[in-house]
Amino acid sequence: MQYRSKLFSTRDAYDTEGTQELFIKAMQENCRFQYKGCPEYRRILDGMGFSPDDLTDEEALTKLPFLPTLVFKKHKLCSMPESRMAVRATSSGTSGHSSEIGFTVSDLWAGLKMVLRVSKLRRLVSIVPCHYIVFGYKPHKSNKTAVTKTALGATMFTPALSRTFALIYKNGKYSPDLEGVMRAVVRRSKSRFPVRFMGFPSYTYFLMKLMDEKGIRVTLPKGSKIMLGGGWKQFYAEQVDKTVFYELAQRVLGVTDDNIVEFFGAVEHPVLYCDCKNHRFHVPAYSRVIIRDPETMQPLPLGSEGLVNLLTPMVTASPILSVMTDDIGILRDGSECGCGLTSPTLEILGRIGMRDIKTCAAGAAEILKEAQL
Amino acid sequence: MIIAKGKLYDTKEQDRILSYLEDEINETLAEKSLSPETVINAVDKLCDKVKKGEFDELISSLPIDGAEHYKNIAIKLLSRESIEYKLKTELGKDFFSSYETTPPLGMKSFSVSAHPLGVLLHISAGNVDGLPAFSLAEGLLTGNINILKLPQADNDLSVRIIAELIAIEPLLSDFIYVFDTPSSDIAAMQKMAQLCDGIVLWGGEAACAAVRKLAPIGVKLIEWGHKLSFAYISGYEDKESELQALADHIVTTKGLLCSSCQVIYIDTDNFDNVNAFCNEFFPYLQSAAEKHVPPTIDAKAEISLREYSAKLEALMTGKQPEKFTSSLCALVPKSDSNLELSDMFSSVLVKPLPHEKIIPVLRRSKSFLQTVGLICSSDKRAVLTDTFCRAGLVRILKAGEMSEAFCGEAHDGDYPLRRYVRIVNSR
Numbered sequence: 050m051q052y053r054s055k056l057f058s059t060r061d062a063y064d065t066e067g068t069q070e071l072f073i074k075a076m077q078e079n080c081r082f083q084y085k086g087c088p089e090y091r092r093i094l095d096g097m098g099f100s101p102d103d104l105t106d107e108e109a110l111t112k113l114p115f116l117p118t119l120v121f122k123k124h125k126l127c128s129m130p131e132s133r134m135a136v137r138a139t140s141s142g143t144s145g146h147s148s149e150i151g152f153t154v155s156d157l158w159a160g161l162k163m164v165l166r167v168s169k170l171r172r173l174v175s176i177v178p179c180h181y182i183v184f185g186y187k188p189h190k191s192n193k194t195a196v197t198k199t200a201l202g203a204t205m206f207t208p209a210l211s212r213t214f215a216l217i218y219k220n221g222k223y224s225p226d227l228e229g230v231m232r233a234v235v236r237r238s239k240s241r242f243p244v245r246f247m248g249f250p251s252y253t254y255f256l257m258k259l260m261d262e263k264g265i266r267v268t269l270p271k272g273s274k275i276m277l278g279g280g281w282k283q284f285y286a287e288q289v290d291k292t293v294f295y296e297l298a299q300r301v302l303g304v305t306d307d308n309i310v311e312f313f314g315a316v317e318h319p320v321l322y323c324d325c326k327n328h329r330f331h332v333p334a335y336s337r338v339i340i341r342d343p344e345t346m347q348p349l350p351l352g353s354e355g356l357v358n359l360l361t362p363m364v365t366a367s368p369i370l371s372v373m374t375d376d377i378g379i380l381r382d383g384s385e386c387g388c389g390l391t392s393p394t395l396e397i398l399g400r401i402g403m404r405d406i407k408t409c410a411a412g413a414a415e416i417l418k419e420a421q422l
Numbered sequence: 423m424i425i426a427k428g429k430l431y432d433t434k435e436q437d438r439i440l441s442y443l444e445d446e447i448n449e450t451l452a453e454k455s456l457s458p459e460t461v462i463n464a465v466d467k468l469c470d471k472v473k474k475g476e477f478d479e480l481i482s483s484l485p486i487d488g489a490e491h492y493k494n495i496a497i498k499l500l501s502r503e504s505i506e507y508k509l510k511t512e513l514g515k516d517f518f519s520s521y522e523t524t525p526p527l528g529m530k531s532f533s534v535s536a537h538p539l540g541v542l543l544h545i546s547a548g549n550v551d552g553l554p555a556f557s558l559a560e561g562l563l564t565g566n567i568n569i570l571k572l573p574q575a576d577n578d579l580s581v582r583i584i585a586e587l588i589a590i591e592p593l594l595s596d597f598i599y600v601f602d603t604p605s606s607d608i609a610a611m612q613k614m615a616q617l618c619d620g621i622v623l624w625g626g627e628a629a630c631a632a633v634r635k636l637a638p639i640g641v642k643l644i645e646w647g648h649k650l651s652f653a654y655i656s657g658y659e660d661k662e663s664e665l666q667a668l669a670d671h672i673v674t675t676k677g678l679l680c681s682s683c684q685v686i687y688i689d690t691d692n693f694d695n696v697n698a699f700c701n702e703f704f705p706y707l708q709s710a711a712e713k714h715v716p717p718t719i720d721a722k723a724e725i726s727l728r729e730y731s732a733k734l735e736a737l738m739t740g741k742q743p744e745k746f747t748s749s750l751c752a753l754v755p756k757s758d759s760n761l762e763l764s765d766m767f768s769s770v771l772v773k774p775l776p777h778e779k780i781i782p783v784l785r786r787s788k789s790f791l792q793t794v795g796l797i798c799s800s801d802k803r804a805v806l807t808d809t810f811c812r813a814g815l816v817r818i819l820k821a822g823e824m825s826e827a828f829c830g831e832a833h834d835g836d837y838p839l840r841r842y843v844r845i846v847n848s849r
Contacts, residue, residue, distance in 0.1 A: 050587070089738040096737035119731050262434050343723035346730065356723050373727065376721065401720045401727075408678040411790045412763045413650040414626045 050155065052078045053362050057159040058106035059334050062166040065392040066205075068334045069107065070294065072362070077104040078371050079362035086128030090116075090368040111339055111348045115358050115371040117315045121148035126368055129153070134366045138316050150316050151366035159363050160319060163335050166291040167321045169204060170390075172312045177272065180237045180420065182230060184215040184256070185249025210242055215252050227256050230232040234302070246275040250294070250311070253277060257297045269302030276305055278312035291328060313397065317372045318359040322395070330395045336361045340380050340394050341373070354379050354398065375400050423581055423602055428595030440613050443599065447541055447567055447617060450596045456538075456565045462505050464547070464591035465559060469500035471586065471633065480582060484586045495827060496552075509563065509829040512837035518565075532849045538565035539642065539842050540619035545633060546736050547754060554580040557622055559587075564842040569599045569614050603631075611636055620644055620842065643840050646834060649680035649792035650761055653821050655699070656689035656777060656806060657799035664797045665703055667822025669710035669736055671795065673751065677766030680834075681793040681817065681825040684764040686753075687775035693757050696774050700753045703772075704746045711750035711768050711818075713797045725749045761787040785811040792834060795821035 052075035080101040083090045091163040094100065097114045112301060120126070131137070134151035152160070167178055168174055204212055211231040217226050234256070237244045253275060259382040260266070275298055295306040306328070313322035313330055320336040332338050339350045339358040342406050349355045357378040358372045377398045408414055424431040426439050429445070471477065472493065481493055498504060509517075513536075520535035542561040546554045549762065552572055560566040572580060581600065588595050603610045615621060620642040623633050630645055637643055658664055675682040675725050687697050687706035695755035715721060729749040736743050746753035759775045761784060775783055784791060791814045798806055819826070 092740070093734055093737050114734075116734065117727050117731050119727065120734055122737075123735075309509055343719050344726050346726060354719065356727070371731075375727070378724065401723045409624075409648050409680040410682055410684065410763060410766070411650045411680075413627065413648070413678060413766060414628075 050077075050082075050365060052080060053159060053365075056362065057162050057335060062163070062170065062333050062335075063331050063390045063392045064334050065332055065337070071111065072102065072334070072337060073106065076110065076113070076360065076370060077101055079365065080330075081103050082365055083128050083368040083370060087123065087126055087368045089126055090128070108359060110337060110371075113360075113371050115373045116368065117373040118315070118375060121150065121317055121367075121369070122379070125149050127151055127366060128368055138319075146304035148316050150319070150364070150369060151352075152319075152364060152368050156364045156366060157305075159299060159335075163333070163363070164321050164355075167323050167333055170323055170325060173176050173206045173274070173276070173310065173323075175207045175272075176402075177243065178210045179243045179245045179273075180210050180240060181212045182215070182233060182237070182246045182401055183212055184230075184246065184252035190312055191353075194328045204245075204247060210240075211276060215248065215256070225252060225255075227252075228261055230256055231260060231263075234260070235265065235267055237271050238302075240270060242270060243272035243274070245273065246277075248276075248278065250277040254294060254297070257301045261297060266301055266303075273304055273308065275302070275309045276313070277309070287362065313395075314374075315359075315374065317369050318361060318374070319369075320359075320361045320363060325386065326388055327386055327388045329383075329386050329388070329421045330397075331386070331388075331390045331392045332380075332395060333392070335363060338378075338393065340378060343377070351382055351393065356401075357395070357397065377401060423600070425584060425588070425598060425600035428592060430585070436601060436603060436610060438737060439599075441612075443569075444617055446596075450567055451540070452591065454596055456562065456593070456597055458509055458563055458565070459561045460591060460593055461559070462502055462509075464587050465500050465505060466502040467590045468583070468587055469497055469502075472500065473497050474790075477582075480579060482671065499812035499827065499829065500521070505563070505627055507830055510840065512839040513843070514756060517843075523682075523765075527785065530632060530849075532648055532847050535846050535847055535848070536843050539844050541567045541569065541617055542620050542842060543569045543571065543614050543618040544622045545629070546573050546624040552583065553624060555583040555587075557624065558584065558600075560838050561842055562594060563623065564714050564839050565597075566620075566842055567599075569601070569618060571605075571611070572600060572602045574602075577651055599830070605632065608636070615641065618664065619772050621708050622646070628705075630693045631668045642841070644838075646838075647789070649818075650684055650763065650790045651679075651681045651793035651795070651824060652685040652687055652761060653683045653795040653797060653807070653824070654687045654689065654775070654780075654810075656802055658797060659800055665706045667820070668795060669706040670796065671822055671824050672707060672770050673710040673714050673768050675825045676768065679762050682766075683770060683795055683821075683824055685761055685771040685773055687759070687773055690774050691776045691779075693755075693774060696755045696757070696772050698713045700746045700755050700772055704753055707751045707753060707768065707770075708748055711748075715743050715750065758765070759783045761790070769821060777809065780809050781813045784815070786808075791815050794822050795819060795824040 052071060053168045056068060056071050056075045082281060084094055084101050087124065093114055099114055103109050107277045131151065133153060135154045135157055136152045139151055141149045165174060183204065208248065215225055215227065215230045219225060290413060295309060298304045298309060301307070307326060311324045311328065314320060320333060322330045322333065324330055337360040339360065340353055340355040341347060341358050342349055343356050354377060356370065357374045362370055379396045379398065381394045382394045386394055400402060423434060424433060424439060431439060481831045518536050521535050522533050523531045525531060526756060544554065544557045544561065546557060554572055558568050560569050584598060584600055605611065615636050616638055618641060621633060622636055622644045623630060624646045626648040630647055634643065653668055672683050677684060688696050690696065715725070732743050732749065744752070746755070752765065753770060753772050754765070757774065759773050759779065762771070764770045769830055794810050794815050796803065796806060796810070807818050816832065
């Protein structure tokens, strides 16, 4: 994986233009590996008439058959025996509806280098110790979800003085403990050390709303940050405008919007997207995005709305080099952002099939709820 | 948002309002009563406003297909004529007038009068849009004081309707309390449950189980649980139009309603006949599905992704794609006869069920039975209708009418208004 190694050692994490040739080479290298190692993937490529040898230019990236995330939810696709994988991560859907993706040690190594480079953008790595408030699942041996892992991972950017979890595992299930977290926030606001929030935007929002309703206001120590990741999950209906979120954070926690950082990523595309100071997601050098026409699946030009197809040569253990998400998004010219970065920006507009469905058929509500996770 | 005594309050006032709710309710019970006429008048005026288009903006913002169709149904059902008809059907004429009994064998007579049950707590765990308001109206018609707990995913529809009703008829305000308490606020839920004589619950198994835990012993539980429905085919009267109507029903209700067809039963014990039916019916379902594709980017993306995934699936596994499946709809033939939920969204199960096994098979699902869409030759209809009655079904209709609402219909085998009243004997 010499090309991958080179790509993930690129100094400028957002130089998509300068790394284009390298990216294509690394994709071809990865594609060859998957073709050899994963029989299902080989059958797909053969059936679609695509050979790894074809992967030589930018246009070929759009022709490379992509795999919808749905496929990973139905099949466990591996390109090597499980014994060679260091970690297996699942998406946060409940059983039967989640993807399981494997990572080797070298995959994780590439990932770690990427995380450190990307997170530099918002100066997340620091030696100043912090108190962490994690709006995610408290790690438990029954929980393999990537969200748990990344949320915990994010508490490693600085030395952690404490970690408070909002979702507590009790009697076989996770339940939110917002009151407990609120007490912790008030306590930590008096500390000398910064506080960092990490986790689902929905829970962070609920907490701030709860504090606002109760009239609780704190000013967190200088350098405190709110890091958001994992999407809105089942709370799509509650999704708020970003500016409302930022105003609330300033009013209730005293955290200004330049200290609010949002992440984006998926088990099936584990490249870390981190928003810039203007809160846009620039595509990192380790990833490419193709927006496709929802009907014809043909690639669309910048500025068009369509299905989001994500590409990366990061992982060898599973064939996730080109995955199609359930998200509708737009790719825009990054130089118009004004933050200084020039790589294209990705805006996620929503997920297909996320309507608020009402039902009175016996057993249907539970199934629909699961399907939405 | 909270409504109490006709005024709107912020959610954070909940505990304060709950703390004096008991006193307020006792005062209303002691001094006031509500006649059906007052309620009918208010609902009829509301109906006029809907007809004039005052709610059009709200209705068109709802995430439902065919909002206009539902609006027309609502206009019919909310009219004075319909409500009077409902009252007469469910409670009989002059239900609330008292009378003296004339018992046989010279036993002593006494007086009989009908009264509201008292206080009803309505809990609707997300169901059909506007359902909370509908449930409340039934409680008002029978003169009850109503505490309504809104479902968490409620769009403003119910609150808007209720506020409008109170504006039309301020006399209603003593009889209406609306809270948006989340189900997780156990203390508040318990407080409300303690104040009521009956709990009217709309929801699935999980919601029913939670409320049973919460309800004080002796409180009347009125559960409108989630149900399952199916079609039964034993010959035809007019095959083409009947299959067409069944296909339209499946596609338009998407398997989401209590009355939506989940399984198509074929009167046979031979699985070949099930497959033969699928072969014949699939083109009907496909063309109905094509007619009803919503023109949104969402729907298109979903369909093309499903098509693409099916193609990959076939390549990966080397298996032919499932036989009666397209990106729009599916028939899933199965050899067992169990009544179960389908995959919904135009995917429906097809199973054998010989008529002599109808009762033993359906009894296994007795708590969930609702509608059968019966397609059969005319000479079999009476016998099969009788069998389904004995099996526990409560709506036996033609296939295309499975989800139709009609004036004066019973609800899941009951007249709801009868459950919201009590009979007092006195001397």
